[in-house]
Amino acid sequence: MRRMNSEAFRHDLMTSKLFLYPPSPLDEFALNNNSTLRVLLDKHAPTKTKKITFRSDTSWVYTDDVRLLKSERHRAERRWRKSSLEVHRQAYADARTRVVKEIRTAKQSYMNTKIAESLKDSNALYKLMFRLMGKTDKDTALPDLDGYQAIVEAFSNYFT
Known part of the structure; x- marks a missing residue:
């Protein structure tokens, strides 16, 4: 939000339907206000995804x-x-x-x-x-093979 171009945001807001053709009932005005602001904020200050690294034992x-x-x-x-x-x-x-x-x-x-x-x-x-x-x-888990026979064969093949 700090790096948002406030002049461009203000211009888009003043040229939006909300200001050019304001609805008369209060319910419609609130609905249009929310949708207009959401669209303009998505345009000028899009949501950013931040990656948070979890440090288990610090x-x-x-x-x-x-x-x-x-x-x-x-x-x-x-x-x-x-x-x-x-x-x-x-x-x-x-x-x-x-x-x-x-x-x-x-x-x-x-x-x-x-x-x-x-x-x-x-x-x-x-x-x-x-x-x-x-x-x-998970590092010590057995391989994903079908049954003990497949594990034994894989083990045998590894050492031959």
Whole structure:
């Protein structure tokens, strides 16, 4: 909506049937108003589809230390973008490096805690390691073949 050409939108609105030939009953006016605005908004500000990536287990990123360093990094970036000074760019680069190091430390600490919690349960440890390697349960599924005989034959053919 911010990049919409408001003059073109206003022109199209003023030359629409809604303004040139306004209906007299209130019900018709409301119906025409909604349909006209919908058509004009679709023309001047079409709906955009955004892809949102779901990150399954990133709770280690949201520690207080990481939050604080990220806000400092954003502050340094805004200062640098506003002034374009080399000193501010270097301050931003240093803040960015601190954030990366803190995230790495937080992730290591989180993973070490998770591993320590699951050391007594080998099944939980296996699932954790499997997930850390980026694998899913679907990766270990049997092939889609008809019956055990087809699986045995495929296995035999693979090794011959």
